[in-house]
Amino acid sequence: MARELFAIGDLQGCLESLKGLLEQIPEDAELLFLGDIVNRGPESLETLRFVKNLGNRADTLLGNHDLHLLAVAAGAGSVHRRDTISDILSAPDRDELIEWLRARPLMIERDGITFVHAGINPAWDLPTARMLAREAEKHLAGRHWKEALAGMYGGTQWDPDLKGEARMRAILNGFTRIRFVDRETGELDFDQKEGTGKAPPNLMPWFDYPLRKTAGTPVCFGHWSTLGLINRPDLMAIDTGCLWGGELTALRIRDRRIFTEKCPCWADPKAYS
Numbered sequence: 001m002a003r004e005l006f007a008i009g010d011l012q013g014c015l016e017s018l019k020g021l022l023e024q025i026p027e028d029a030e031l032l033f034l035g036d037i038v039n040r041g042p043e044s045l046e047t048l049r050f051v052k053n054l055g056n057r058a059d060t061l062l063g064n065h066d067l068h069l070l071a072v073a074a075g076a077g078s079v080h081r082r083d084t085i086s087d088i089l090s091a092p093d094r095d096e097l098i099e100w101l102r103a104r105p106l107m108i109e110r111d112g113i114t115f116v117h118a119g120i121n122p123a124w125d126l127p128t129a130r131m132l133a134r135e136a137e138k139h140l141a142g143r144h145w146k147e148a149l150a151g152m153y154g155g156t157q158w159d160p161d162l163k164g165e166a167r168m169r170a171i172l173n174g175f176t177r178i179r180f181v182d183r184e185t186g187e188l189d190f191d192q193k194e195g196t197g198k199a200p201p202n203l204m205p206w207f208d209y210p211l212r213k214t215a216g217t218p219v220c221f222g223h224w225s226t227l228g229l230i231n232r233p234d235l236m237a238i239d240t241g242c243l244w245g246g247e248l249t250a251l252r253i254r255d256r257r258i259f260t261e262k263c264p265c266w267a268d269p270k271a272y273s
């Protein structure tokens with residue numbers, strides 16, 4: 001029988017939760033991490049090493065926090081007050097970890113589902129999203145990866161004519177940072193992080209935008225901890241805010257069953273304030 005596949009939400013350095021969750025999952029199951037392996041939580045370095053060492057058992061997507069780590073490693077960004085990535089940057093195996101991380105994908109298609117960290121820009125149909133993911137992944141995995149990340153920070157709306165840094169930024173925004181979009185234009189909002197009930201009336205979740213070109217394609221994503229769990233046939237949102245006092249969630253793809261592990265990281269809220 002084929003090995004079972006489980007998608008796992010944002011870890012953000014909560015290795016203890018991951019270990020607990022894995023006790024509920026068959027040892028030979030395949031794992032697909034939805035990105036944000038590192039940052040904000042207590043054990044970013046150990047979590048990154050752990051996931052990397054899973055080898056062929058796991059696929060891992062890049063999230064915005066993983067890209068932040070890469071950008072800092074590339075000299076394009078700096079460590080901020082609430083970041084917990086410094087120990088990675090000074091680790092003896094830093095180069096190995098960074099080399100591994102920058103070769104991770106932005107989008108994976110498996111078992112009829114498209115897996116991404118945050119979502120898919122509603123202006124992209126599936127072939128376009130696939131093409132843009134491969135384009136950015138090639139730059140990140142290539143020799144000039146540091147230059148590719150030089151202009152990563154900030155928000156840029158997608159335009160097919162974009163070139164260079166702005167194009168890279170808009171692609172990464174469209175896969176790893178998207179939450180709300182303007183309900184008239186579909187343009188990405190880069191400020192709101194709350195759940196759907198608290199958004200200004202001009203905004204709506206990217207997946208509800210009526211002209212979304214990937215509507216009908218089942219999408220599984222993480223990133224949006226304030227959204228809460230969504231487990232619909234066409235939409236699976238499984239970042240349940242492990243680190244923010246919530247749970248780490250796994251989704252068994254075969255029957256869409258949810259497995260959760262309460263996060264112990266929150267035990268010391270002062271560490272994240």
Ligand SMILES: Nc1ncnc2c1ncn2[C@@H]1O[C@H](COP(=O)(O)OP(=O)(O)O)[C@@H](O)[C@H]1O
Nearest residue numbers: 040064065067068152153154155169173193223
């Ligand atoms: N293009 C970008 N612009 C700004 N921040 C980015 C960008 N890409 C990645 N990041 C990272 O995303 C982080 C914000 O993540 P987010 O999930 O929205 O909130 P939180 O900081 O509460 O986890 C920033 O701290 C930064 O490290």
